[in-house]
Structure formats: C-alpha cells, structure tokens
Amino acid sequence: MKIICTRDNLKKGLFIVSRIVxxxxxLQVLNNILLKTDQGRIKLSSTNLExxxxxxxxxxxxxxxxxxxxAKLINEYINNLPSDKVTxxxxxxxxxxxxxxNYHTSIKGLSYExxxxxxxxxxxxxxxxxxxxxxxxxxETIWASAANETQPExxxxxxxxxxxxxxxxxxxxxxxxxxxxxxxxxxRGVKEVIIPSRTVTELYKILTIGKGEVEIxxxxxxxxxxxxxxxxxxxxxxxxxxxxxxxxPKGFKTTVDVDKNELVHALKAAALFAPDSNNVTxxxxxxxxxxxxxxxxxxxxxxxxxxxxxTGDENAAVxxxxxxxxxxxxxxxxxxxxxxxxxxSPAAIxxxxxxxxxxxxxPIKL
Amino acid sequence: xxxxxxxQAILGNLELTLSKANxxxxxxxxxxxxxxxxxxxxxxxxxxTKEWLQNKYHQDILKALKAIAAETKEVKxxxxxxxxxxxxxxxxxxxxxxxxxxxxxxxxxxxTFTTFIVGSNNQLAHAASLAVSKKPGEVYNPLFIYGGVGxxxxxxxxxxxxxxxxxxxxxxxxxxxSERFTNEFVSAVQQGKTEQFKxxxxxxxxxxxxxxxxxxxxxxxxEEFFHTFxxxxxxxxxxxMTSDRLPKEIPAIEDRLVSRFEWxxxxxxxxxxxxxxxxxxxxxxxxxxxxxxxxxxNYIAETIQxxxxxxxxxxxxxxxxxxxxxxKPTLEQxxxxxVNVITPPKKRGVSAKKIIEIVSDFYHVTPEDLVKQSRKxxxxxxxxxxxxxxxxxxxxxxxxxxxxxxxxxxTTVIHAIDKIERVIKERSGLKQEIDLIKDRIYLx
Numbered sequence: 001m002k003i004i005c006t007r008d009n010l011k012k013g014l015f016i017v018s019r020i021v022x023x024x025x026x027l028q029v030l031n032n033i034l035l036k037t038d039q040g041r042i043k044l045s046s047t048n049l050e051x052x053x054x055x056x057x058x059x060x061x062x063x064x065x066x067x068x069x070x071a072k073l074i075n076e077y078i079n080n081l082p083s084d085k086v087t088x089x090x091x092x093x094x095x096x097x098x099x100x101x102n103y104h105t106s107i108k109g110l111s112y113e114x115x116x117x118x119x120x121x122x123x124x125x126x127x128x129x130x131x132x133x134x135x136x137x138x139x140e141t142i143w144a145s146a147a148n149e150t151q152p153e154x155x156x157x158x159x160x161x162x163x164x165x166x167x168x169x170x171x172x173x174x175x176x177x178x179x180x181x182x183x184x185x186x187x188r189g190v191k192e193v194i195i196p197s198r199t200v201t202e203l204y205k206i207l208t209i210g211k212g213e214v215e216i217x218x219x220x221x222x223x224x225x226x227x228x229x230x231x232x233x234x235x236x237x238x239x240x241x242x243x244x245x246x247x248x249p250k251g252f253k254t255t256v257d258v259d260k261n262e263l264v265h266a267l268k269a270a271a272l273f274a275p276d277s278n279n280v281t282x283x284x285x286x287x288x289x290x291x292x293x294x295x296x297x298x299x300x301x302x303x304x305x306x307x308x309x310x311t312g313d314e315n316a317a318v319x320x321x322x323x324x325x326x327x328x329x330x331x332x333x334x335x336x337x338x339x340x341x342x343x344x345s346p347a348a349i350x351x352x353x354x355x356x357x358x359x360x361x362x363p364i365k366l
Numbered sequence: 367x368x369x370x371x372x373x374q375a376i377l378g379n380l381e382l383t384l385s386k387a388n389x390x391x392x393x394x395x396x397x398x399x400x401x402x403x404x405x406x407x408x409x410x411x412x413x414x415t416k417e418w419l420q421n422k423y424h425q426d427i428l429k430a431l432k433a434i435a436a437e438t439k440e441v442k443x444x445x446x447x448x449x450x451x452x453x454x455x456x457x458x459x460x461x462x463x464x465x466x467x468x469x470x471x472x473x474x475x476x477x478t479f480t481t482f483i484v485g486s487n488n489q490l491a492h493a494a495s496l497a498v499s500k501k502p503g504e505v506y507n508p509l510f511i512y513g514g515v516g517x518x519x520x521x522x523x524x525x526x527x528x529x530x531x532x533x534x535x536x537x538x539x540x541x542x543x544s545e546r547f548t549n550e551f552v553s554a555v556q557q558g559k560t561e562q563f564k565x566x567x568x569x570x571x572x573x574x575x576x577x578x579x580x581x582x583x584x585x586x587x588x589e590e591f592f593h594t595f596x597x598x599x600x601x602x603x604x605x606x607m608t609s610d611r612l613p614k615e616i617p618a619i620e621d622r623l624v625s626r627f628e629w630x631x632x633x634x635x636x637x638x639x640x641x642x643x644x645x646x647x648x649x650x651x652x653x654x655x656x657x658x659x660x661x662x663x664n665y666i667a668e669t670i671q672x673x674x675x676x677x678x679x680x681x682x683x684x685x686x687x688x689x690x691x692x693x694k695p696t697l698e699q700x701x702x703x704x705v706n707v708i709t710p711p712k713k714r715g716v717s718a719k720k721i722i723e724i725v726s727d728f729y730h731v732t733p734e735d736l737v738k739q740s741r742k743x744x745x746x747x748x749x750x751x752x753x754x755x756x757x758x759x760x761x762x763x764x765x766x767x768x769x770x771x772x773x774x775x776x777t778t779v780i781h782a783i784d785k786i787e788r789v790i791k792e793r794s795g796l797k798q799e800i801d802l803i804k805d806r807i808y809l810x
Contacts, residue, residue, distance in 0.1 A: 026387035049391075049414045114388075117421055119413035150565060173561065221445050222413050235412050 001065025018075035032068035052118035066112035127187035146172035199234035252339035270294035317363035405440025477524035485642025491633035499529035502604035506631035513635030516675030519608035750782035
C-alpha cells in the first residue's frame with residue numbers, strides 16, 4: 001500500500017475514527033484503525049464491537065493495500081505534524097511508514113486480516129434528515145438520558161419515526177427532553193428505536209464537521225447513519241422505552257417569559273450556595289418577576305431577582321439547578337418560557353417562539 | 367447430547383487453534399439456540415460477531431461440528447439480544463450485566479440441593495424449596511423457612527437461588543440478609559437514592575431474604591420491605607425468607623407483614639435426628655477426603671445434637687488435630703479433643719434459679735407462682751416445663767429439683783418430665799417453645 005494525501009484530510013478522517021476503539025479489549029487489533037485503499041480513496045475504519053465507523057478521505061493511491069495501526073498513536077502523531085503532505089506506505093504486512101518533509105516515522109501495526117468486518121446494512125434508506133437540524137436536535141436532548149445503566153432502556157436515546165417527523169427523547173426519570181425534527185421526506189414506515197447514548201454522542205461529533213443530509217438505515221437490530229463520507233453503525237438497545245408522554249402536563253398555571261442569560265447567571269450564582277444539595281428555590285410573582293434563592297449552613301445564602309413577564313398565578317418550587325442549567329445552556333434562543341403548576345408537579349422549559357422542543361423537570365420535594 | 371454440551375465440545379476444539387484473545391472476543395456469549403437434523407443455529411451477541419464467524423471461522427466451526435456430529439451439514443448465525451454491558455467498562459472476558467454480577471456473587475456455589483442432606487427433620491422444607499426452584503413465583507409464594515441456628519435454612523434458600531439460575535441463567539436472583547437490606551435502605555435514604563434502591567429490589571425474579579427476624583423494630587425498613595414484597599408478589603416474582611421462628615412469634619413486626627409472610631408456605635426445619643446427623647458427617651468427611659472410623663463419627667453425631675454448624679466444626683477440629691500430629695484419632699483422643707465443643711463454656715453458669723426465672727418470664731408468671739402450692743393450669747404447665755428443662759440441661763437429681771419447687775416429692779418431678787416428653791411428641795409447638803426458652807437461657 002502506498003498513499004499520498006494532505007495532512008488535513010487525514011486529520012479529519014482520524015478525528016472521526018480514532019475515538020471508537022476498544023478499551024482494554026484483549027484483542028489487540030480492536031485498538032487499531034484500519035487503513036485501506038478503496039476505489040481511488042482511502043477508507044479508515046474502527047470499531048469497539050458495539051459501534052463501527054467507516055470514513056473515506058481523498059488522496060492519491062500509488063499502490064493498493066491495507067494495514068491496521070494503533071489509533072491513538074497515529075492520531076496524535078498526525079495532529080502534531082507540521083507539514084502539509086504525508087506519504088503513507090506499508091513496509092511489510094505490519095509496519096506503516098509515514099513520510100513527510102522532515103519527519104520520518106514507522107509505526108508498528110497489525111495485519112488487516114485480523115480486523116473485524118464491519119457489518120453491512122443493505123436495506124434501503126429508511127429516512128433522510130438535514131444534518132444541521134438533526135445536530136441541533138441532538139444537542140438539545142442527549143444529555144438528559146440516564147447516566148447509569150441499571151435500566152438499559154433509559155440509558156439510550158429514544159427515536160420515533162412517524163411520517164415525516166422524527167421524535168427524539170431522552171429521560172432519566174427526573175427530567176425529560178423531547179425534540180421533534182422535520183425529516184426531508186416521509187419515512188418508509190413507523191418505527192421506534194432506542195439508540196445507545198454513546199452512539200448518539202459520536203454521531204453528534206461527526207455531524208459537527210460538515211453539512212448535508214443524514215441517511216438513516218435499519219437492519220437486524222442495527223442502525224446505520226450515513227453522512228457526508230462517513231458511516232456510523234451501531235447496535236440498538238433491546239427493550240421498551242417508557243411511555244413518557246403521559247407525564248407531560250396538559251396545561252400550566254404560571255407562564256414566565258425570561259431572558260435566558262439572566263436566568264443562567266442567577267442560577268450559577270445561587271449554585272455556589274447549594275454545594276451539597278443542588279437545591280435552588282425559584283419563586284415567580286406577577287408584576288415582580290423571578291426570584292432565585294439558595295442557602296446552606298456552610299456557605300451562606302444568596303438571592304437574585306430577575307425581571308420577567310409573569311402570566312398566571314404566583315408560584316414557587318425547588319429545583320436541582322444542574323437540571324435547569326443543562327437545558328438552558330443548550331438552547332440557542334435568548335428568551336425562554338418557564339412553565340409551572342405547583343411545587344410538586346413537573347415544570348417545563350420551552351424556547352420562546354419555537355414549539356418543537358419541550359423540557360420537563362421534576363421539582364424536588366422537601 | 368444437549369445443545370450446551372455440543373457447543374462446549376465445539377468450543378473446546380476451536381480454543382486449541384485460536385489465540386486466547388481471539389477466542390474470548392469472538393466466542394463469548396455465543397450458544398447454540400436451535401438444532402435440527404440438518405444443522406445448527408448459533409446465537410451471537412452482535413452483528414460484528416455474526417460477520418466475523420460467518421466469514422472467518424465458518425469452516426473451522428463446521429469442521430469441529432462434523433467431528434462430533436457427522437450428520438449435521440449446515441451452520442447458521444443469528445443475533446440474539448445480548449445481556450447488556452457498556453462497552454467502555456467491559457474489561458472482563460465473561461460478559462454479564464453489572465447488576466447481575468453484583469447480585470449473584472452473594473450466592474455461595476457450595477449451597478446446592480445435591481449437597482443438602484434430607485432427613486425427616488427437614489423433608490418438608492426441602493420439598494417446598496425444590497418445588498419453588500423449579501417454578502419460581504408459581505407455587506408457594508412466599509416461601510417462609512424457619513428453624514433454629516445452624517440447621518440449614520441459608521443452605522436451602524441459596525440452593526433455591528442457584529437452581530433457579532441454573533434453569534434460567536438470565537434470571538435475576540438477589541440474595542440479601544435482612545441486615546444488608548436495612549443498611550442499603552438507610553444509605554439510600556441518606557444519599558437520596560431511594561429510586562435506585564427501589565429499582566434494584568423491585569426488578570428481580572427471585573428475592574431471597576435471610577434472617578428476616580432482624581427487621582423487628584425497624585419500622586421504616588419494614589414499610590419499605592412491605593412495598594417491595596407487594597411489588598414482587600403482584601408480578602409473580604418469587605420471594606423466599608428465613609427466620610429463626612414463626613412469623614407470629616417475631617416481636618415488634620407489623621401485623622400486615624406477618625399476614626403476608628404466612629400467605630404462601632411456611633416450612634420448618636427441626637434439629638436433625640441421629641441418622642441424619644450421621645449422614646451429614648459422612649458426607650462432610652467424604653467431601654473433604656477425611657478417612658475416619660465409623661464409631662468416631664457415631665460418637666460425634668451422638669454427642670452434638672442440635673446444630674449442624676457445630677457438627678461440622680467438631681469434625682474440622684478433629685481433622686486439624688490429626689493433621690498436625692499426624693495420627694489417626696482413637697475414640698479416647700476424640701473425647702478429649704472435643705471436650706470444649708461438646709460442653710461449650712457458655713453452658714456453665716446456668717443455674718436452676720435462672721431457668722425458673724426465664725421460664726416464668728416467658729409465660730408471664732412470677733417465679734413464686736411456680737414454687738407455691740397452686741394447681742392452677744397457668745402455673746402447672748410452666749412449672750412442669752421448668753422441671754423438665756432443669757433435668758435435661760443441668761442433670762440435677764430428681765429430689766433436689768423437687769426441693770427447688772417448694773419441697774415437692776421426686777415422683778411429682780418424674781410425672782412432670784414424663785408428661786412434657788409425651789406432649790412434645792404430640793405437639794410440635796411445645797418443642798418450639800422449649801427451644802426458644804433454651805435459646806434465651808444460653809443467650810445471656
């Protein structure tokens with residue numbers, strides 16, 4: 001194998017594949033990425049046996065071939081390389097030489113024959129979505145899934161495909177984020193899946209480096225995302241996602257329009273005074289705005305008032321400030337709506353002027 | 367040959383030709399899920415494994431299969447939903463879900479039905495446990511096993527868990543002592559993680575709770591256990607509990623719990639009879655490869671009567687002594703070695719006066735009531751029991767027992783002892799009462 005390509009092309013490809021490698025797996029080859037010439041381009045692949053990724057980068061192929069090399073090593077090396085052009089050549093079946101202007105390197109690798117075969121998904125495209133829209137939707141939801149995996153279902157991200165809508169939801173039972181995405185055309189059927197949150201996180205990172213459309217495919221317990229020159233394939237989580245829609249309240253007693261940044265500042269200030277409990281009291285009064293307060297025996301106490309347009313009843317509840325900040329930090333809008341019922345019922349945050357997103361958070365009962 | 371055996375044989379064959387890393391990566395969590403006359407279907411955990419086996423190892427598998435079962439020609443692969451493990455933390459070769467690993471480590475593999483020795487004393491409990499382990503949640507739910515210390519309650523209970531797991535390796539079996547249940551509940555409350563606590567305990571298929579009597583007096587925990595119990599019972603999940611006494615006799619435990627404990631099946635374990643004790647000793651000696659004269663085993667079985675744990679302890683003590691001195695024990699030596707085990711020091715310091723006090727306390731009468739010349743029924747029965755216990759435990763002479771009880775004649779004492787012995791045979795409740803009293807006597 002002999003390839004000449006630009007450092008930046010290679011860097012982009014390595015950025016995508018180098019994170020998805022096996023950690024501590026006894027099979028050495030899983031820590032490697034596969035470099036392979038493929039119809040005039042270079043194909044980079046990696047897998048941890050749950051997720052597999054293929055990406056293609058452009059370059060000049062002088063000799064066909066394939067080889068695997070340790071992902072971390074080659075990624076960090078290429079990132080540090082000052083020159084523009086790189087020549088990759090396999091010396092024998094196990095060594096990769098990397099030549100550039102002043103840098104001469106050879107990396108020990110393993111034969112490509114031991115590299116796992118990344119499964120093919122052969123079905124037709126299930127649905128297509130715009131990548132920017134899809135990425136924004138993921139940004140607003142995926143952090144809400146449960147971190148701990150005692151309940152596998154809610155550790156993943158739920159996606160429901162209905163007609164030309166994709167409904168994305170994540171919950172950890174204390175909060176819930178739901179976003180609806182307009183697909184580019186109607187999906188080929190109705191389908192509900194749970195995708196591991198690691199997969200979705202990787203997908204999100206891949207979507208940040210390009211524009212275009214995302215094609216989604218399904219086959220036997222697998223999902224495939226195709227975007228740009230990249231394919232991401234992953235298993236699906238087996239199970240029944242909780243019927244979360246029943247916990248979204250039908251109506252609220254109080255609605256507050258508030259500047260997002262002011263609310264974030266007030267919450268961050270209050271957070272300093274709730275180091276152990278994370279409990280922050282939010283009080284809203286018509287004609288008076290929002291009061292955010294927190295206190296602790298050790299730190300002291302704090303109270304901040306923010307101007308806001310309050311419609312409806314006076315209301316107050318205690319929240320985990322992290323749950324509020326998680327949502328606010330990921331919304332692009334400058335004004336948000338905070339909706340409340342009472343101190344024991346779920347509250348909601350929605351962006352002002354957009355109705356495809358809702359965030360539900362449970363107050364803390366003291 | 368079962369599917370499992372066949373697959374084990376094939377794996378054994380393949381293991382020789384593959385590197386360890388390759389073998390563990392590609393063949394863990396695989397199994398034969400279907401076998402017909404023409405071929406087999408291999409269940410694999412994910413699409414990667416499927417591709418790999420299909421493309422790389424298909425010939426090897428086929429070859430290994432033909433060597434064992436020549437008539438099969440076809441091998442197919444199918445993805446079966448794996449037991450869930452996050453890839454990042456998956457450092458171990460054997461894949462089991464984290465929750466399951468935590469649950470099952472408390473089951474002692476030694477405790478199985480095959481190592482349990484059945485005698486007339488534990489027949490019922492054994493039969494009930496066996497039935498429960500075959501169909502968890504369907505018969506006798508809950509199963510309540512009660513009996514004295516060291517008689518095999520925990521053994522039976524764990525055997526239920528082990529057997530249920532053997533039948534269905536995916537079953538979630540959780541064994542806890544009631545003390546651990548309490549501690550975990552308390553720390554869950556402290557850390558605000560009650561939801562997590564609930565999700566752990568309410569999502570099991572078989573819940574085994576040991577020494578439930580220790581919930582006595584812990585009201586919060588009792589309430590939590592009550593809800594856990596209801597949740598499991600409603601979903602037809604098996605609950606097994608053990609205790610050292612009947613549910614009714616556990617003090618300071620709520621009535622609603624008592625009635626639930628009595629809901630399914632209550633099985634008792636009594637102290638083993640001589641033959642059972644001998645059988646246990648023989649089994650233990652064989653298990654450890656000890657070569658002992660039958661009359662010595664006989665002696666141990668005769669002298670240690672109530673507790674299997676002590677029986678085992680005596681045997682161990684004997685063996686250690688023999689190994690250290692490199693001798694084969696004679697009966698005389700055995701007697702001197704086991705003198706401490708057979709008459710434990712705690713037995714000393716018990717007096718007839720103390721026994722009378724404890725018996726009268728147990729039946730809510732005063733010691734004077736037992737001594738005075740009254741033939742009221744509520745005094746006579748405790749008095750006779752006290753005489754019986756004094757005679758059996760202290761081996762006091764009949765006339766001096768009579769003296770303790772206000773100068774009664776020794777024939778009165780003989781009559782009392784005869785009567786109690788007769789009633790014990792007729793009514794097992796009385797034996798239970800006497801055992802409880804004895805426990806109290808030696809407790810302090």
